[in-house]
Amino acid sequence: MAKRTGFVGFVTRPFRRSGPLVPVVRLQGVIAADQRSGRLNIQNVAPLLQRAFEMPGDTVAIIVNSPGGSPVQSRLISKRIRDLAAEHRKRVLVFVEDAAASGGYFIATAGDEIIADPSSVVGSIGVIFAGFGFTGTLEKLGVERRVHTAGRNKSTLDPFLHEKPEDVERIKQMELDIHQVFIDWVKSRRAGKFKAPDETLFTGEFWSGVRGLELGLVDALGDLHETLRTRFGDRVRTRLIEPRRSMFRLPTFGLAADLAAAIEDRIHWTRLGL
16 A cells, blocks of 8 residues: 555644734834934834734734934834824834833833833933033144134034033023923823823933833833733734845944944933943
């Protein structure tokens, strides 16, 4: 008798039932407009979000791990998440890993729910402008600097000139304007959830995930896999939405520029003790 092939074994194998599939988008890094590796901005995030929201199912999971950065890019990313959620009628679950601070928290509030690790850093709802002053440095080096401007405020906060009160006042007003945009967005997204007054929440202070839950900054403590298994069952599957590989390499910025960017990124994380 001829030996049978594996076909019978195939048809008699019990059918496997697949569980629900949840797309996952990881947003990790400093938020900035430039296209360096590891930076978050609307240009590199939008395609990932589009693919995630176009997948079947009623939920999209977003992992946020960011110390903040550009307020403009933070708002653009957050708005794109909400626009896609409304268009595709999907619920957004945001999971905080090490940090969702400043612009990172701005993005996190685009979620319908925020689930944070107990030891994560959340909050920092504020605006900062930082620089250096080198007055007298060139003189000590024997270098004469020549600056010619059209417009009396064109040299605002020039690091080689003494700081002027009127410059500081203008920068402060700009910070207040941006801060109010931040506050208005967070209040609209977390309406009825905060458990502390504005004087506590909007000072730029940041907290642990545990304290963030007490203040109403987050909705629960946990991680992605535990939460999804609890809500969708043990058969739930996840699919990480990653950038498509290109046959063309992105242009490099040069060693000095890359080093400066790396230092800048490190400063963002160090500010949170991370």
